Amino acid sequence: MIEKQPAIPHRYQKKASRFRTFIVCSVTAGLVLIGGLFLLNYDDSQQTDMPTVLNQIRSGNVSTATLINAERRIEITTMDKKHFHSYWSKVGDQGSELADELNKAMPPDGYTVVVPKR
Known part of the structure; x- marks a missing residue:
């Protein structure tokens, strides 16, 4: 039951x-x-080495760039809209050298330098 x-x-x-x-x-x-x-x-940018970034800048293939001093990092966008980034070493003043190279190359969309606030 x-x-x-x-x-x-x-x-x-x-x-x-x-x-x-x-x-x-x-x-x-x-x-x-x-x-x-x-x-x-x-982050859709691809990490590469510094000589490759410098070659892109010197060949005029960079449309815009950003230098981030706090991270010792450069981010570039090429003319064909590809994104790359690279880090520079602590030795020397590569950040200002990169800024000089960008001044010579004059990217069409310009470049930005990001300096950390204290």
């Missing part, structure tokens, strides 16, 4: 479904935020 189980009161079922809905919405929102952060931080 089958015994009947007492039914769970209706008020407890509503709380369980609301809690489940809250958890599903929270997890979904978290995944969307994490995915968005990964997409926003996407």
